[in-house]
Each structure stands twice: as C-alpha cells, then as structure tokens.
Amino acid sequence: MTTAQPSPPNIIFILADNLGWGELGCYGGGVLRGAPTPRIDALAAEGIRFTNFNVESDCVPTRSALMTGRHPIRTGALQSVPAGLPQGIVPWEITLAQLISRQGYASACFGKWHLGDRPGRYPTDRGFDEWYGIPRTSNESMFTASPGYDPSVTPLPYVMQARAGEPASDVHVYDLEARRRIDAELTERTIEFIQRQSKANKPFFAYVPITQLHYPTLPHRDFAGRTGAGDFADSMVEMDSRVGQIVDALDATGLAERTLLVFGSDNGPEFRRPWRGTAGPWTGTYHTAMEGALRVPFMMRWPGHIPPGRVTNEIVHIVDLYPTLARIAGASAPTDRPIDGLDQTDFLLDAQAHSAREGFVYYIKQELRAAKWRDWKMHVVWEAEPNAGAKHLESPLLFNLTRDPKEETDVGSEASWVRTPIRRMIHAFQQTLKEHPPIPAGAPDDYVPGAGKERQHDGVKREK
Structure with missing residues (x-):
C-alpha cells in the first residue's frame, strides 16, 4: 500500500x-x-x-x-x-x-x-x-x-x-x-x-x-x-x-x-x-x-x-x-x-501502526460522565440505563475493558495508577474549556466566541 x-x-x-x-x-x-x-x-x-x-x-x-x-x-x-x-x-x-x-x-x-x-x-x-x-x-x-x-x-x-x-x-x-x-x-x-x-x-x-x-x-x-x-x-x-x-x-x-x-x-x-x-x-x-x-x-x-x-x-x-x-x-x-x-x-493508509489517539473524555450534555484511555474506562458518574438516575461517585469506578467488557468489576484499588493518566487527560481538556469557554446551548446566529462582547443565549449582550 x-x-x-x-x-x-x-x-x-x-x-x-x-x-x-x-x-x-x-x-x-x-x-x-x-x-x-x-x-x-x-x-x-x-x-x-x-x-x-x-x-x-x-x-x-x-x-x-x-x-x-x-x-x-x-x-x-x-x-x-x-x-x-x-x-x-x-x-x-x-x-x-x-x-x-x-x-x-x-x-x-x-x-x-x-x-x-x-x-x-x-x-x-x-x-x-x-x-x-x-x-x-x-x-x-x-x-x-x-x-x-x-x-x-x-x-x-x-x-x-x-x-x-x-x-x-x-x-x-x-x-x-x-x-x-x-x-x-x-x-x-x-x-x-x-x-x-x-x-x-x-x-x-x-x-x-x-x-x-x-x-x-x-x-x-x-x-x-x-x-x-x-x-x-x-x-x-x-x-x-x-x-x-x-x-x-x-x-x-x-x-x-x-x-x-x-x-x-x-x-x-x-x-x-x-x-x-x-x-x-x-x-x-x-x-x-x-x-x-x-x-x-x-x-x-x-x-x-x-x-x-x-x-x-x-x-x-x-x-x-x-x-x-x-x-x-x-x-x-x-x-x-x-x-x-x-x-x-x-x-x-497503513503508514502508521497505531491510532493517533490514546483516549478521550465523555460528556453527556454539560456533565463529565467518564473518560477512556487505552484499555481502561473511568466513570465519575454512574448511570447504566437511561433515566435510572445518575449517581455522582465519591470514588470513581475503573474498569479494564479487555478483561471486563461489561463493566462489572471495579479495579480502582488494584490499578489505581491508571487514574493518573486519565486525570491528566481530563485536566488538560477542562483547561481548554476555561481558555475557550463553551458556546451556550441555544446561542443565536450572531454568537462569536471570544469577541469583545458576546451575545449570550438570551440575546442580552454582556461584557466578557
């Protein structure tokens, strides 16, 4: 090729x-x-x-x-x-x-x-x-x-x-x-x-x-x-x-x-x-x-x-x-x-052996729910079925997706080292949200992020 x-x-x-x-x-x-x-x-x-x-x-x-x-x-x-x-x-x-x-x-x-x-x-x-x-x-x-x-x-x-x-x-x-x-x-x-x-x-x-x-x-x-x-x-x-x-x-x-x-x-x-x-x-x-x-x-x-x-x-x-x-x-x-x-x-194109990506963060609406990295997945909010009720976890759940594809056995204690790269990934992403604030849901057509004055979702102009 x-x-x-x-x-x-x-x-x-x-x-x-x-x-x-x-x-x-x-x-x-x-x-x-x-x-x-x-x-x-x-x-x-x-x-x-x-x-x-x-x-x-x-x-x-x-x-x-x-x-x-x-x-x-x-x-x-x-x-x-x-x-x-x-x-x-x-x-x-x-x-x-x-x-x-x-x-x-x-x-x-x-x-x-x-x-x-x-x-x-x-x-x-x-x-x-x-x-x-x-x-x-x-x-x-x-x-x-x-x-x-x-x-x-x-x-x-x-x-x-x-x-x-x-x-x-x-x-x-x-x-x-x-x-x-x-x-x-x-x-x-x-x-x-x-x-x-x-x-x-x-x-x-x-x-x-x-x-x-x-x-x-x-x-x-x-x-x-x-x-x-x-x-x-x-x-x-x-x-x-x-x-x-x-x-x-x-x-x-x-x-x-x-x-x-x-x-x-x-x-x-x-x-x-x-x-x-x-x-x-x-x-x-x-x-x-x-x-x-x-x-x-x-x-x-x-x-x-x-x-x-x-x-x-x-x-x-x-x-x-x-x-x-x-x-x-x-x-x-x-x-x-x-x-x-x-x-x-x-x-x-088979010019590179591996994906350029090791993981990603996962939000539902405006809430961070989980993050995935290599073979691992960490949930900070748990809701296995829609409308079952989101449980905000004091101690995140960690799963190895290769050994446990159904996400049933938390290995957060025995593999706590995995939290470090996942937390770093989450932190880095959330820093970008601070540097580049999200566009609010329902923003009007003339909304421009980072402008001197931004139109917010209610149409009221506010100083940044």
Whole structure:
C-alpha cells in the first residue's frame, strides 16, 4: 500500500441511526438478530473494520462532533430539541462540508440533518450544495397518528429539500408512511447524485445520514415481512440492501478506486421498547456512558489505499473524522479554535501502526460522565440505563475493558495508577474549556466566541 498522500478522492459517508455495535453480521449479529447483512459485511471485508470506534451520547452531539471536529460541550449542540426551539450549531462553526466544498467538491446531504431547523442552519447554509431529508428526527413521524396531536402547538414535521443559495422548502408531511419510504428516497437521490457527478467528472462528497434504525423502526413496504422476525429485522435487511444499492451504483461508474466509502452509526442502540437494540458484548445503550453507547460499528473502503480485510481495535473517535477527511480532501482544519479531532490519515493508509489517539473524555450534555484511555474506562458518574438516575461517585469506578467488557468489576484499588493518566487527560481538556469557554446551548446566529462582547443565549449582550 502506498504511504504517500494520494490524490483527493470522492467521499461517500453513510451514517446509520441508532445502529448498535452488535446488530450487523460482521459484528456478531446479523442472522442472530434475524437479519443477515451480507452487503455491509462485504463492505467491511473490503476495507478496514473498527471494533473501537467511539461516538457521543446521541444523535445531535455526534453529528455536531462529525461536522465540527469538536466535542459537543464546546459547540452547545448537546441534545435533541423539539421544533421551534433554538438548536443546532451556530454559523461561526466551520463544518466539514464547508472545508471539503472549498476544495472544489460537489456536495450533497441526503437524510437526517439534526443540526439546525431554520434558515441559516440548514445543510445548504452550512456547506452543502443540495439537501433532501428531515431537519430533525424520525420519532416526529409518529405525531400525526398520536391521539390528541395538535399541529397548532407542535408544527407538522416535513421532509424538506433545498439548494445552496435558495430557500429550503417542504416536500411532504413526514408521517408513518413517509417514514417507511424515506430511506428508499435518500438512496435514489444519492445514486442520482453519484451518477451526475461521475458524468461531470467532478469530485464529490455525499453525506448520507439514513434514518434506520431509529424508532419507530418501520421498514419500507417492499421489505415488510421479509425476515419473519418483525419490523426491526426487516428494517435492518432494508438498511443492508440500501447500502448495497449505493455500493453497486458507485462501482458501476468505475469510480470505486477513486472513492473513500464510509459506513458507521451515530450512537449506540435504542433503549426504548419495542425498538431496543443490542450492543453485543458491551453493556448499555445511547444516553449513557456505558461502552455500548460509546462503541459503534464503523468501516471504511478505499481500494488501493486502505488494505482490505483489516480489523483494528485501536481507539478512534468521531471527532477525528473532521481533520482526517479534510486532509484526505486536500483541506486543513481551522486553527483559530480548539479542534478535538486528531488526524488519522496515516493510520488509515497503513503508514502508521497505531491510532493517533490514546483516549478521550465523555460528556453527556454539560456533565463529565467518564473518560477512556487505552484499555481502561473511568466513570465519575454512574448511570447504566437511561433515566435510572445518575449517581455522582465519591470514588470513581475503573474498569479494564479487555478483561471486563461489561463493566462489572471495579479495579480502582488494584490499578489505581491508571487514574493518573486519565486525570491528566481530563485536566488538560477542562483547561481548554476555561481558555475557550463553551458556546451556550441555544446561542443565536450572531454568537462569536471570544469577541469583545458576546451575545449570550438570551440575546442580552454582556461584557466578557
């Protein structure tokens, strides 16, 4: 494999929603979950599959981390927020799409955005040339079927579309039938975009945040009953098929060797029943600091550059994709703000044996919950299940994830030395928060960190 920096490739990034570590066949699920996933399994075998790829606590924080290279404690994109309330990332943030588009790429977002639902914060305001999808999340598709739903107080959810420089528009109501159809629509538009850019001979970035397996986990009618194992399994088979369609369309253009193809998940599995998923050997779901929330399936294929059949347990984090994909596209991450992501290009291209990362801190909203370093995990707040009640620990719990993947046996006494590097990592990160105060959740569009006067979330100007 070459160790030189290759020419900038096309980039296709398919991001699944609430797909747990243990769902896919290549991660020990598949037929055990009633849903074989041969297309995604094959994709993993053709490149690198990560067993220790880490994300944030749920949808919005992870998508913010991907698009900014910064932990959500910095960006203020801390959680999902209902329609009509301030949400997403402020325009001051420089998105991955902006970095890549500036290199002459055509760019498109087909799917769930969840980083702003008003003009100025839509994907086409944040670096993408075109967008088709939903501004927030799939559970809104249940609104119109909910007894007592009143659209005068909670707006109707819509599938939307937009092109850069033009206003976004509503396409149709996002109800339960539309929820079944949407991933087919996203796939069709992604394929059309790939084919269009192939004919134009222009490099492209296709960000495809599909909606499966987010609740309500409902398959397209063409896949309903396919497995005999229920809607969840049918939806997973549909997801596998949609990924296969995109791969086939790309390969048919002859651009496979000139395209970096990425597939992953935004967070750990759903905790709500009847849609609860699995994280395989790891304990927990999203909205916790358990390993089942942090680790997700993730893989990359780039023929001729990323060796096939490679599996790594090195720690990589979603924030790392920001500087990594930027460099691969010929761009550079901004230097006027803290960027938490580490460039993993050399590691991906097999020019470096180990990840550039040894660990990371983990916040839920504004609270430090845990930190992970090498094979170790230290919890300062314990909540194994969402809504179980956070326990603030006087003595942190320490686990060795290799010997104890389910985080059941505290080894804080016998391995107390591990607290030193973990505490140093936490201290260093928190020092940067003092030097660069976080953007408050709900900050207005004109918020600029570090200005002489900063607009705070209530719109009142205050001296620093």
